Amino acid sequence: MNSTVFAPWDDPQAKPLIQFRNVSKRFGAFTAIDNLSLDIYEREFFALLGPSGCGKTTMMRMLAGFETPTEGHILLSGQDIDPIPPNKRAVNMMFQSYALFPHLSIWENIAFGLRRDRMPKAELEARVEEMLRLTRLEQFARRKPHQISGGQRQRVALARSLAKAPKLLLLDEPLGALDKKLRQDTQFELMDIQEKTGTTFVIVTHDQEEAMTVASRVAVMDQGKLMQVATPDRIYETPNSVYVADFIGDVNIIEGRATAQGDESYRIDWAEGQPPLTASSPTSLSNGQGCHLAIRPEKVTISAERPAEAINAIQGKVHDIAYLGNLSTYHVELANGTIIKAQTANTRRISRRSFTWEDPVWLSWTATAAVLLEN
Amino acid sequence: MRRAVLIAIPYVWLLALFLVPFLIVLKISLSDTALAIPPYTPTLDLSAGWAGIREFFGQLDLENFVWLTEDDLYWKAYLSSVKIALISTLLTLLVGYPIAYAMARAPEEWRPTLMMLVILPFWTSFLIRVYAWMGILSNEGYLNQLLLWTGIISTPLTILNTNTAVYIGIVYTYLPFMILPIYSALERMDGSLIEAAEDLGCSRLQAFWLITIPLSRPGIIAGCFLVMIPVIGEFVIPSLLGGSGTLMIGKVLWEEFFSNRDWPVASAVAVILLLILVIPIVLFQRNQQKQAEADQ
Numbered sequence: 060m061n062s063t064v065f066a067p068w069d070d071p072q073a074k075p076l077i078q079f080r081n082v083s084k085r086f087g088a089f090t091a092i093d094n095l096s097l098d099i100y101e102r103e104f105f106a107l108l109g110p111s112g113c114g115k116t117t118m119m120r121m122l123a124g125f126e127t128p129t130e131g132h133i134l135l136s137g138q139d140i141d142p143i144p145p146n147k148r149a150v151n152m153m154f155q156s157y158a159l160f161p162h163l164s165i166w167e168n169i170a171f172g173l174r175r176d177r178m179p180k181a182e183l184e185a186r187v188e189e190m191l192r193l194t195r196l197e198q199f200a201r202r203k204p205h206q207i208s209g210g211q212r213q214r215v216a217l218a219r220s221l222a223k224a225p226k227l228l229l230l231d232e233p234l235g236a237l238d239k240k241l242r243q244d245t246q247f248e249l250m251d252i253q254e255k256t257g258t259t260f261v262i263v264t265h266d267q268e269e270a271m272t273v274a275s276r277v278a279v280m281d282q283g284k285l286m287q288v289a290t291p292d293r294i295y296e297t298p299n300s301v302y303v304a305d306f307i308g309d310v311n312i313i314e315g316r317a318t319a320q321g322d323e324s325y326r327i328d329w330a331e332g333q334p335p336l337t338a339s340s341p342t343s344l345s346n347g348q349g350c351h352l353a354i355r356p357e358k359v360t361i362s363a364e365r366p367a368e369a370i371n372a373i374q375g376k377v378h379d380i381a382y383l384g385n386l387s388t389y390h391v392e393l394a395n396g397t398i399i400k401a402q403t404a405n406t407r408r409i410s411r412r413s414f415t416w417e418d419p420v421w422l423s424w425t426a427t428a429a430v431l432l433e434n
Numbered sequence: 435m436r437r438a439v440l441i442a443i444p445y446v447w448l449l450a451l452f453l454v455p456f457l458i459v460l461k462i463s464l465s466d467t468a469l470a471i472p473p474y475t476p477t478l479d480l481s482a483g484w485a486g487i488r489e490f491f492g493q494l495d496l497e498n499f500v501w502l503t504e505d506d507l508y509w510k511a512y513l514s515s516v517k518i519a520l521i522s523t524l525l526t527l528l529v530g531y532p533i534a535y536a537m538a539r540a541p542e543e544w545r546p547t548l549m550m551l552v553i554l555p556f557w558t559s560f561l562i563r564v565y566a567w568m569g570i571l572s573n574e575g576y577l578n579q580l581l582l583w584t585g586i587i588s589t590p591l592t593i594l595n596t597n598t599a600v601y602i603g604i605v606y607t608y609l610p611f612m613i614l615p616i617y618s619a620l621e622r623m624d625g626s627l628i629e630a631a632e633d634l635g636c637s638r639l640q641a642f643w644l645i646t647i648p649l650s651r652p653g654i655i656a657g658c659f660l661v662m663i664p665v666i667g668e669f670v671i672p673s674l675l676g677g678s679g680t681l682m683i684g685k686v687l688w689e690e691f692f693s694n695r696d697w698p699v700a701s702a703v704a705v706i707l708l709l710i711l712v713i714p715i716v717l718f719q720r721n722q723q724k725q726a727e728a729d730q
Contacts, residue, residue: 123633145632158630162648175635223634 065275066290067100074137076101076227076259077122082131084117084283091117093283094131104253104260106274108267110306114283115263119229122261123152135226146175151225155232157216159204165215166191166200172223190218193252210241217249221256230262234269246272267307271295279303295355301432304353309388311359311399313352317344317431325431327352330395336371340431349434358428359401361389361414362421369423375399377418389414391422456708463701464494474697498702507686508703512710514681518597518672519665522604526661527654529605530612534653535646537613538620549617552610564603564674571599571675595677603671608664612657619653620646652725659718667707683707 067073075098084092091114099105107115120126121133124145132139140148151172159168169190173183191197194214199207204215213233220228233249234242250273253260264270270277271291278288279302287294287303298304301312313336315329320337325344327336329352338352365372378398379390382405389401401422405412414420465474476493479486502508537548555563570576571594578590593599623646631641647654669684676682683703690700 123629125629125632145629146635146637150633152630152633154626154630156624156626158624158626160627160630160645171631172634175640219634 065102067103068098068276073100075099076103076136077261078134078137079118080132080134082121082128082133084114084121084126085129090283092121092128095283095285096131097278097285097288099259099261101259102257104250104262104273104275106270106277107261107263107280108270108277108306109265109280111265113280115265115280116231117283118280119152119231119261119263122227123150123229124148149226150229151220151223151227152229153216153220153231153233155235157204157212157236159212159215159219161204164201164203165196165207168204168215169219169222171219176223186222190222193221193255194218209236210245213237213245217252221252221258224256225258227259227261230260232264233262234266235264242269243272249273271307279306281306297430298353298432301351301353304351304430304432309356309400309402311354311356313354313397313429315350315352317348317350318346319344324426325350327431330393330397333373333393333395336429337426338371338429338431339426342431342433344431344433351432351434352429353432354399354424354429356388356400356402357386358424359399360423361391361401361403362423363413363418365421366423369421370426371429372421372423373399374419374421377414377416377420380414380416387412389420391420459701459704461494462697463498463699463705464496465698466493466495466497467696467698472697473695498698499706501699502702502706507681508683508706511681511683511686512706515666515668515683516710518600518604518680518682519662519668522601522608522665523658523662525601525605526608526612527658530609530657531616531654533609534613534616534620534650537617538623545621552613552617556610560607561670563607564671567599567603567606567675568594571602594675595680597676597680599675599677600672600680600682603675604661604665604668607671608661611660615656615660616650616653619650623649652721655721656718659714659721663711663714663718666711 067075077097077099079095079097082092082095083090093114095118107118109115117126121128124140124143127141132141134140135148135150160171163171166187169187170183173186178186187200188197191200194217196211196214196218199211199215204212207215213236217230217233230249234245237245246269249260253273260273262270262273271294274291276288277291277294279286279294281302286306287299289297294303294307298307304310305312313327313329315327315336317325317327320326323341324337324339327338327350329336336352344350360366360369365374373393375391375393377389378392381388381390385405386402387405389403391399391401393399399422462474465476467473468475476490478490482489533552537545537552540548568575572578573590573592573594575594577593578587581587582590593602627645627649628641631645632638636644667684667687668682669688672680672682672685673688676685687700687703687707690696690703694700
């Protein structure tokens, strides 16, 4: 195995497989995609993440060829694909509804695309069998789509769209119809299959957990624009905006004013009667500039006494406790009514929990725990 | 007990409204014509007891059925009816499918209106609508006037009293029976199936042929049977719009009954017609059943 990290987006020599170049798409007066540029590299598992109506499905439909950009171009391996109809593109799509042909058997569904290419019979049969093996569907080959379960149907849809060995596979909310447990198993299966086939995957999802699990890079979208494109850990640890911080995972957002206090360190005055907070940030802010501080709940430590060496510490009382089994989230109310969430791992039995409702507690975090965001 | 009653109700219904009339017609078809009221013999005389019944059955014979094979008018009429039914079913399908397709593809808010337009003609008497066609198709009719006025033709076309007029009348009358089942099949179809087919390399036409047609097949079959079965026995349209050259078994049947007053031969014609119709009806039933099984 190649031990170097897979990160073609950091390599200036790497040629992207797909390039969106200043693409806009309008439906009448509605702008679905707004002057968007994006590069996706070969073998990537790329996730388009956003709330419904953010334009992620439009992006996918443009890649598949069902929509054409109003402005700008989309390039596949350097070639402008705008004039190429969907049936001539080396791109296949797995539909949200799976769109399995109900009058054809599983076998025939998988063979459908290959038959359109007039593949020789022996080769076709071998390819279909290979796809059936890959998705563990051998014993269902002769059944019709309505005779198998939802999870099996999902795998048929995947096998069918992979059968033609496309350069790019599009997955539209591929796991949306599955229940949570099956979805988690299938996520890992998808990653395995993506690795085995070496196909570039672009997945559309509104489920941030799913995007974080499967993707090599995630693009967070809102109202037809890309908010941030980065690896899942960058998106989570260093969101570039309040929107991204808030969309991905749980977060405490504190609004305040920044004052520089030395190298990359800022003092944030945020509420009357509360001590100022300290945060370090590589982005430079002018004195008195409005800013947001984003702190993940798991980076907030909860304790009964004020920790001696803590740089940021505020006092409050436990307002609510959400017990999630492995974790507990404490909602701590400060004197001014602000609620700050703090998360701890439940390494002890619940009967030995240190805090309960209405207990006075201290919340603390380090200077680097929070992300400082400009307004 | 309750189940038996529940099952019995439709069977009693069937017995009273189908089997009994059929047996009466069958009996008449085995009788001889007579100048009497009713115009056939024998009639069952129960007062004569067992001997009467024996004599009654003794007089029944297949003479009329033999007659149907001897005069070529009848088998020609049957054949012509089936031919006209097949051709007009095909024409109705060719006209109806695109309409149903367009309806199913129309914006959601338009569909009830379009459906209404298809059903609307049923609000007027069928007979009046056929009469209206006589006004349109006759030599001095609106169609000829329009064609003459636009200069497409210089002498009026003879359409009324030909088979063409019969086809026009049948296609017009039976179109809703073709459109509705096809529409309901197409409307249920998931639009992403066509996109999936295109995505996998189909052209628009191939996708239509490989996906849309097979998925609307139950609708096509239902529509074809709904049109063909009544058209084989159709009487009003050929007698109003057709000419002397239009040979249909419904017309022959009517003439035997009312012009010739030969009830036994007319009944024999009806029995054979029923047998001809039973075949497509059985096929239709089997199709429905298969579809119901497939939907499970």
